Amino acid sequence: xxxxxxxxxxxxxxxxxxxxxxxxxxxxxxxxxxxxxxITKDICKILQHVGIKYAILGTEESCTGDPAxxxxxxxxxxxxxxxxxxxxxxxxxxxxVTACPHCFNTLKNEYPSLGGHYEVIHHTELIQxxxxxxxxxxxxxxxxxxxxxxxxxxxxxGRANDVYEAPRKILETxxxxxxxxxRCRSNGxxxxxxxxxxxxxxxxxxxxxxxxxIEDVIETKASLVASACPFCMTMLQDGVKIKEQEANxxxxxxxxxxxxANKL
Amino acid sequence: xxSQIIFFIxxxxxxxxxxxxxxxxxxxxxxxxxxxxxDRPGERLKLMLLVAFGQKKMFKKxxxxxxxxxxxVGFCIINIEMLEIVIDGLFGTHRILSALGSxxxxxIFAFEWLALGVLxxxxxxxxxxxxxxxxxxxxxELKDWPKTDANLILITEIxxxxxxxxxxAADYSLQQQGAAGYHExxxxxxxxxxxxxxxxxxxxxxxxxxxxxWFHIIGVFAFLNYLPISKHLHIILAFxxxxxxxxxxxxxxxxxxxxxxxxxxxxxxxIPPPSGEVARFGAKxxxxxxxxxxLDAYTCTECGRCTAACPANITxxxxxxxxxxxDTRDRLEEVGRNISKNGTFKEDEKSLIDSYITxxxxxxxxxxxxxxxxxxxxxxxxxxxxxxxxxxxMEESQAPSSINAMFSNLENNGAPWKYSQADRANWANK
Numbered sequence: 184x185x186x187x188x189x190x191x192x193x194x195x196x197x198x199x200x201x202x203x204x205x206x207x208x209x210x211x212x213x214x215x216x217x218x219x220x221x222i223t224k225d226i227c228k229i230l231q232h233v234g235i236k237y238a239i240l241g242t243e244e245s246c247t248g249d250p251a252x253x254x255x256x257x258x259x260x261x262x263x264x265x266x267x268x269x270x271x272x273x274x275x276x277x278x279x280v281t282a283c284p285h286c287f288n289t290l291k292n293e294y295p296s297l298g299g300h301y302e303v304i305h306h307t308e309l310i311q312x313x314x315x316x317x318x319x320x321x322x323x324x325x326x327x328x329x330x331x332x333x334x335x336x337x338x339x340x341g342r343a344n345d346v347y348e349a350p351r352k353i354l355e356t357x358x359x360x361x362x363x364x365x366r367c368r369s370n371g372x373x374x375x376x377x378x379x380x381x382x383x384x385x386x387x388x389x390x391x392x393x394x395x396x397i398e399d400v401i402e403t404k405a406s407l408v409a410s411a412c413p414f415c416m417t418m419l420q421d422g423v424k425i426k427e428q429e430a431n432x433x434x435x436x437x438x439x440x441x442x443x444a445n446k447l
Numbered sequence: 448x449x450s451q452i453i454f455f456i457x458x459x460x461x462x463x464x465x466x467x468x469x470x471x472x473x474x475x476x477x478x479x480x481x482x483x484x485x486d487r488p489g490e491r492l493k494l495m496l497l498v499a500f501g502q503k504k505m506f507k508k509x510x511x512x513x514x515x516x517x518x519x520v521g522f523c524i525i526n527i528e529m530l531e532i533v534i535d536g537l538f539g540t541h542r543i544l545s546a547l548g549s550x551x552x553x554x555i556f557a558f559e560w561l562a563l564g565v566l567x568x569x570x571x572x573x574x575x576x577x578x579x580x581x582x583x584x585x586x587x588e589l590k591d592w593p594k595t596d597a598n599l600i601l602i603t604e605i606x607x608x609x610x611x612x613x614x615x616a617a618d619y620s621l622q623q624q625g626a627a628g629y630h631e632x633x634x635x636x637x638x639x640x641x642x643x644x645x646x647x648x649x650x651x652x653x654x655x656x657x658x659x660x661w662f663h664i665i666g667v668f669a670f671l672n673y674l675p676i677s678k679h680l681h682i683i684l685a686f687x688x689x690x691x692x693x694x695x696x697x698x699x700x701x702x703x704x705x706x707x708x709x710x711x712x713x714x715x716x717x718i719p720p721p722s723g724e725v726a727r728f729g730a731k732x733x734x735x736x737x738x739x740x741x742l743d744a745y746t747c748t749e750c751g752r753c754t755a756a757c758p759a760n761i762t763x764x765x766x767x768x769x770x771x772x773x774d775t776r777d778r779l780e781e782v783g784r785n786i787s788k789n790g791t792f793k794e795d796e797k798s799l800i801d802s803y804i805t806x807x808x809x810x811x812x813x814x815x816x817x818x819x820x821x822x823x824x825x826x827x828x829x830x831x832x833x834x835x836x837x838x839x840x841m842e843e844s845q846a847p848s849s850i851n852a853m854f855s856n857l858e859n860n861g862a863p864w865k866y867s868q869a870d871r872a873n874w875a876n877k
Binding site for chain 1: 695700706807810816839854861866869871
């Protein structure tokens with residue numbers, strides 16, 4: 184990995200007789216999707232920078248089961264959940280940060296009744312608390328200063344779990360020209376990937392959901408759209424591409440923005 | 448005396464018929480699966496007061512919210528007037544509550560303005576619905592009966608309010624003339640202007656006053672019994688429906704307990720598989736849904752805020768959350784008629800899935816919760832969609848092929864894509 188950051192696994196720490204204060208749940212997209220991998224690495228950079236004792240599960244991590252559950256396969260979801268809970272409980276994990284609102288929602292809300300009780304936060308909440316504690320501060324003359332930035336609410340962060348403020352507070356520290364999408368916060372429009380749509384072709388219709396959404400973004404005249412979900416990233420990036428706006432609109436995760444602004 | 452008897456018969460029939468229909472609806476809702484929504488009563492009461500009584504979610508759209516508030520407040524408060532009409536009708540008195548003196552004048556004064564507010568709002572609603580091009584008033588599910596239903600409700604409310612105001616106008620004229628039986632009572636800030644339009648003959652005025660009085664009360668009785676077959680039940684059910692709302696985060700879907708038992712025994716052979724009756728996984732028909740889903744269906748007033756916010760619908764897909772609710776209600780009514788006719792439900796070779804809701808609709812949902820968020824009375828179409836998906840997947844193994852591929856990747860590799868679990872942390876070394 185660049186900058187020679189070593190990402191420890193929980194098993195590795197355990198071998199040294201140690202345990203992490205925070206488990207970083209990478210998620211499937213964060214592990215395998217090339218675009219999302221960059222976000223994963225940026226989250227590691229942030230964790231490393233502020234000196235949190237964290238670890239990942241590495242090859243012991245498995246899908247939370249979210250796409251199976253939303254698609255109606257409760258068996259598969261609960262199998263995944265119980266296997267993950269076995270591993271998490273075996274390592275006595277107390278606190279988890281996720282890079283994906285879908286993992287976040289599932290771990291936080293759907294694991295407890297199956298025996299998995301953890302304090303689960305999304306990476307935007309972590310970054311916001313680090314800013315509040317003064318551990319992260321945008322560098323002087325950060326690249327986002329004065330830039331027109333908008334934010335797309337991921338459904339499973341916003342509506343599903345009422346996390347609207349954390350990502351916005353992070354953007355507010357950038358001294359940028361922030362603008363809301365016409366459909367934002369609880370009225371936000373889905374990117375089109377949720378409910379296992381990511382893994383199938385859309386049903387016949389007039390247009391794709393991500394096109395409808397990217398039109399909202401274009402309307403704001405923002406040169407950067409921030410989000411906080413690997414699936415939203417894919418959908419927004421595709422939308423930008425189809426609308427041939429690549430030269431005008433950048434799509435970045437809040438974690439990437441934080442790393443750039445803090446020059447980590 | 449004759450009119451008192453007629454009034455009594457009408458009142459009795461209206462209440463009897465309404466309670467009969469209400470019991471049928473209650474029976475139908477009870478066909479749903481059990482679900483505990485009796486926890487945290489304080490929180491529930493607060494939610495009901497905010498969302499149903501206070502109409503909090505309506506104010507996402509300010510203009511319809513204000514117009515609706517006029518109709519709602521008017522409707523609730525003018526019902527005090529109904530009390531007087533019922534007493535007058537039963538005992539042959541006239542404006543019995545005028546014994547309250549100046550407070551009565553204040554009441555009538557307020558009723559008049561409210562009635563005007565209701566009337567004007569309903570006219571605007573009618574124009575919005577029929578003449579303006581508003582997205583949520585279109586849609587394939589809003590043709591035929593649902594469209595007629597909506598317009599009938601608006602027209603009835605306009606006529607009832609008009610009758611109330613003309614009744615007062617005639618009464619006011621008669622009071623001015625000192626006609627026998629029409630003592631001075633009430634204040635008529637609106638209808639005094641209408642009285643100028645009326646003829647001067649006392650007999651004609653009495654006829655108009657009586658006609659409007661009867662028209663108003665018969666209209667109200669008829670409307671009461673129209674409720675159970677119309678979308679307008681929300682005026683009653685909005686209250687229990689918001690009280691019994693889901694209090695958990697919107698993203699939290701219920702874990703099916705019968706699946707938990709099976710999965711536990713699959714993962715740990717020392718745990719015996721659950722015995723007894725094999726439950727159906729997911730929902731094929733209305734009785735597989737929870738009673739709250741069914742209450743939702745009866746509460747829906749087809750406003751379409753859900754559909755107008757649905758990412759699938761606004762991009763031209765077949766899915767409409769409003770249609771999901773209307774289909775659920777239509778099927779439930781059909782099942783109810785079947786039970787009324789046969790004593791118990793007789794298999795009719797129909798089901799909510801396929802006979803009413805197609806697979807194409809089900810699979811277009813992104814589970815984004817926009818419909819749930821928008822509903823002013825906390826209806827949850829998403830639970831029904833997921834319930835039907837669960838049936839399609841777990842009972843029938845019928846999902847789009849790419850979804851099945853995702854399932855098998857998940858099962859074999861622990862990820863929805865075809866990557867090996869052993870490669871999961873490779874990104875860290877890149």
